[in-house]
Amino acid sequence: MHMLEELKKLYPDARPALRFRSPYELLVAVILSAQCTDERVNKVTEVLFREYNTPGKMVTLSAEELERYIFSCGFYRNKAAHILSASRDILEKFGGQVPDTLEELRTLAGVGRKTANVVYSVAFGGDAIAVDTHVFRVANRTGLAKGNTPEKVEEGLMAVIPKEEWSKAHHLLIWHGRLVCRSQKPACASCALHEWCEYAKGKA
């Protein structure tokens, strides 16, 4: 796996940029991070989590009150609804604790597959590859795993990357997508993956 080895050398400290102090805080931060920068999410959660950092406290907010806190993250109506429904589920089905299995995380209302995978791997140390927009783009361009849906790309990456590297690969691909293989104008000429990349060879 040449590409992964190169990325490890490039980004030895690749880790999530979202700030959190508990699995619940991470869950909320990941929901907020859809279509939003991690920097913006960190600013919003810094204020939100001062008072509302558990599911029990979160559900004391009305949707409108929560929307006011998270407004600047975009898609605030959907995100508020997802945060509140996930919080209620955690309280009603899991005794107020974020569940630590992938299967249970994926049952939470308002929690999609990507969010469940991130929480499972980052908060609980499980093996999972969450496919966000960066992972999707870099995997497809390089040819590491091709597919027209995140699920297809996730399956492809799981097939070519050893299980114990799944979580690491997720962070490496995100960092590469943000810093080099950007959506607009990827920096192919100076990219360490150039010699293996299908896009650079004009095949993707």
Ligand code: SF4
């Ligand atoms: S060579 Fe270009 S397309 Fe391929 S990974 Fe690097 S930046 Fe992305």
